[in-house]
Amino acid sequence: MRLHRVWIALAHEDIGDQHRRTTLGPLWLLVNYLLFIGTFIFVFKTKDTDSAGYTAYASIGLVVWFYLMEMISLSVPLFSREGSFIQGTRLPLFVYVMRLTVQCIIRAAYSVAGCIVILLLSGLGISMEWLLSIPGLLLIVLATPAIVTVFAFLGAFFPDAQFIVGNIMRVGTFLTPVFWAYHGQGGIQNYAYHWNPFTYFLEVVRAPIASGEFPMHPFIVTAYISLAFWAIALLLLGRYRKRVVFLI
Amino acid sequence: MISVKLDNVGLAYRLYEKLTLTAPDRRLGGLGGKIGRSGGKQVVQALEDVSFELKAGDRLGLVGPNGAGKTTLLKVLYGIYQPSAGTVAIEGKVDALFNINIGFRPEATGRRNIVLRGLISGWTEAEIQEKMPEIIAFSELGDFIDVPFKTYSQGMAARLAFSAATALDPEILLMDEWIGAGDATFQEKAKRRMDELAEKAGIIVLASHNESLLESVCTKRMTLKNGRVESLTTKPAKRVGARAKS
Ligand SMILES: Nc1ncnc2c1ncn2[C@@H]1O[C@H](COP(=O)(O)OP(=O)(O)O)[C@@H](O)[C@H]1O
Numbered sequence: 001m002r003l004h005r006v007w008i009a010l011a012h013e014d015i016g017d018q019h020r021r022t023t024l025g026p027l028w029l030l031v032n033y034l035l036f037i038g039t040f041i042f043v044f045k046t047k048d049t050d051s052a053g054y055t056a057y058a059s060i061g062l063v064v065w066f067y068l069m070e071m072i073s074l075s076v077p078l079f080s081r082e083g084s085f086i087q088g089t090r091l092p093l094f095v096y097v098m099r100l101t102v103q104c105i106i107r108a109a110y111s112v113a114g115c116i117v118i119l120l121l122s123g124l125g126i127s128m129e130w131l132l133s134i135p136g137l138l139l140i141v142l143a144t145p146a147i148v149t150v151f152a153f154l155g156a157f158f159p160d161a162q163f164i165v166g167n168i169m170r171v172g173t174f175l176t177p178v179f180w181a182y183h184g185q186g187g188i189q190n191y192a193y194h195w196n197p198f199t200y201f202l203e204v205v206r207a208p209i210a211s212g213e214f215p216m217h218p219f220i221v222t223a224y225i226s227l228a229f230w231a232i233a234l235l236l237l238g239r240y241r242k243r244v245v246f247l248i
Numbered sequence: 249m250i251s252v253k254l255d256n257v258g259l260a261y262r263l264y265e266k267l268t269l270t271a272p273d274r275r276l277g278g279l280g281g282k283i284g285r286s287g288g289k290q291v292v293q294a295l296e297d298v299s300f301e302l303k304a305g306d307r308l309g310l311v312g313p314n315g316a317g318k319t320t321l322l323k324v325l326y327g328i329y330q331p332s333a334g335t336v337a338i339e340g341k342v343d344a345l346f347n348i349n350i351g352f353r354p355e356a357t358g359r360r361n362i363v364l365r366g367l368i369s370g371w372t373e374a375e376i377q378e379k380m381p382e383i384i385a386f387s388e389l390g391d392f393i394d395v396p397f398k399t400y401s402q403g404m405a406a407r408l409a410f411s412a413a414t415a416l417d418p419e420i421l422l423m424d425e426w427i428g429a430g431d432a433t434f435q436e437k438a439k440r441r442m443d444e445l446a447e448k449a450g451i452i453v454l455a456s457h458n459e460s461l462l463e464s465v466c467t468k469r470m471t472l473k474n475g476r477v478e479s480l481t482t483k484p485a486k487r488v489g490a491r492a493k494s
Pocket residue numbers: 246261262279280281282292293294312313314315316317318319320321
């Protein structure tokens with residue numbers, strides 16, 4: 001089947017729709033990102049945070065966090081949003097998953113562009129170590145369809161999940177080390193750093209640029225989390241694919 | 249060989265399958281299918297013991313009150329619903345029109361929507377481009393083809409949907425009760441196209457409350473009631489012949 005054409009065309013339309021309805025179109029995503037990061041860098045300025053290192057730390061953290069947050073929040077209502085397609089066509093569910101994946105990646109490209117500009121302006125200085133972020137980025141992209149699938153099934157079988165996940169993600173913005181750094185603090189911050197799966201997704205991309213080394217441990221943890229999501233996603237698609245149409 | 253064969257097909261919608269934190273609302277109206285219980289769960293038996301066979305050239309009209317199971321049966325034939333009992337055997341390329349708006353994007357133009365609809369139905373880019381002029385001509389939308397779909401009236405949307413769905417000569421065409429949306433001239437055209445399709449030895453299954461449409465298009469008529477087949481009749485051959493003259 002030529003299914004990849006379907007999801008690419010649909011994702012293309014999704015982005016195009018945003019262009020057609022507003023003047024700036026997806027550039028709003030960039031504006032949104034710059035506003036957010038600008039607020040943190042300039043408004044919440046303290047002695048600790050007034051450095052190129054912190055700017056890089058927060059701006060990369062925010063790119064990855066925005067991506068994860070948007071992907072997960074859009075995944076939960078995915079099947080009900082695609083209800084008319086699911087009930088009227090025979091497209092496999094995976095098409096909708098890929099459509100959202102492509103859409104999230106395209107949207108993320110705008111904040112990545114903003115982030116690169118900030119990095120260049122921050123005076124951090126470009127280095128070859130930045131390339132070490134690429135394996136981490138690829139890993140996150142590869143994990144995306146699996147994460148989308150799992151949360152989409154969760155949303156279909158358990159409609160309350162939308163509110164639960166929404167709340168968790170909002171709180172997560174502060175519980176995840178997006179803006180704060182972990183320097184061996186104890187208590188809540190210790191748990192919020194080590195027992196938070198998002199930490200590892202952020203670190204695989206951020207550590208090479210912020211501290212110049214390849215984050216082996218976070219990479220392995222992220223890889224295991226991704227494999228687990230793929231295993232669950234394939235299981236769900238295999239066993240419950242045909243039931244979804246009855247649930248939306 | 250194009251054919252459709254159903255054996256004792258049953259389909260039960262399970263109610264309240266979703267998990268929720270609030271107590272489910274157990275009030276239900278009495279229309280349509282039978283509400284029963286199976287293993288402690290409430291179910292609507294939308295289809296029960298449905299068996300029939302269609303051969304090339306057959307045009308089946310599905311009739312029955314609201315909630316009789318017509319839409320459900322069409323969706324089983326299309327493969328959207330897996331039946332909970334019985335077997336479905338279908339030979340041939342199936343296309344379906346359930347809802348005019350399915351697969352159409354309001355912001356995109358009619359032309360772009362034809363492409364999307366084609367991709368969704370599994371056509372290649374080349375097939376779509378080849379059929380494009382014909383689809384546009386048949387729909388008679390003229391310059392509106394390059395205007396966003398959201399500005400179309402229901403009738404115009406129906407024209408586009410029907411033109412696109414029938415352009416690639418589906419071997420089996422399933423249609424739910426919506427075709428009444430087009431105006432009289434378009435309905436005439438649609439009837440003619442369905443005749444052509446059937447003459448090419450295709451199969452049409454059409455659910456409708458429109459007696460004159462059923463009369464002129466269909467060669468067989470199946471009445472559903474509460475998910476069961478109440479009657480299945482074949483029209484005498486002369487009726488089919490009469491259609492050719494009109
Ligand atoms: N998604 C659904 N969930 C639960 N029950 C449904 C669903 N869709 C249809 N039904 C029930 O199945 C029966 C048949 O519906 P349907 O096939 O739509 O009838 P028709 O198209 O003949 O009006 C009805 O009783 C209806 O309430």
